[in-house]
Amino acid sequence: MTCGVCERTTGAGMHLCNRCTEQLETSLRDVESTVDALWASAAKMDVGNGSVGTSGHSTAGDPSNGRAYDTGRTLNAILTGWARALGAHQPHAVKAAALLLLRIREVREADWAPVLHQELRDALTDCRRAMDRGAPRIFAGICPTTMEGVECGTPVYAPQGKVEARCGT
Numbered sequence: 001m002t003c004g005v006c007e008r009t010t011g012a013g014m015h016l017c018n019r020c021t022e023q024l025e026t027s028l029r030d031v032e033s034t035v036d037a038l039w040a041s042a043a044k045m046d047v048g049n050g051s052v053g054t055s056g057h058s059t060a061g062d063p064s065n066g067r068a069y070d071t072g073r074t075l076n077a078i079l080t081g082w083a084r085a086l087g088a089h090q091p092h093a094v095k096a097a098a099l100l101l102l103r104i105r106e107v108r109e110a111d112w113a114p115v116l117h118q119e120l121r122d123a124l125t126d127c128r129r130a131m132d133r134g135a136p137r138i139f140a141g142i143c144p145t146t147m148e149g150v151e152c153g154t155p156v157y158a159p160q161g162k163v164e165a166r167c168g169t
Contacts, residue, residue, distance in 0.1 A: 004114025015113040025104060027120045031079065031097035034127050035072060041131040042069040067130040075123045082116045140165035
């Protein structure tokens with residue numbers, strides 16, 4: 001047989017090769033720390049007022065990371081769904097991942113193993129991207145640079161707490 005992910009040769013009745021199985025195991029082990037980090041990111045409260053450093057016309061940033069929450073729900077749906085494919089009803093992503101890891105031989109033998117492998121990798125990537133939020137930015141002023149006799153006039157923003165800002169123009 002061949003691996004459903006990379007098309008390498010697998011053992012009889014296996015739909016994942018050893019390398020792809022190891023990748024799946026690593027992804028399943030990463031679920032717990034990813035979920036912990038996701039919920040911390042989803043509940044993150046931004047510090048400070050959105051109008052600090054401006055003329056008061058700015059609005060406060062979103063105090064939570066809704067995208068992190070959404071990707072966490074997707075990760076949960078994927079893992080609990082595949083756990084159900086093994087006949088287990090685990091309501092939580094971490095428990096479902098532990099079950100799938102515990103029964104990895106059965107997973108390798110399932111024709112849906114390559115789909116699980118890809119879905120889980122994609123979901124974990126989405127989760128990591130959702131947690132990557134830049135620092136809040138504040139208005140630093142209008143660029144005073146003169147180019148060929150014309151003032152730039154571009155609004156300049158800087159990460160909150162930085163003492164310097166640069167014009168993108």
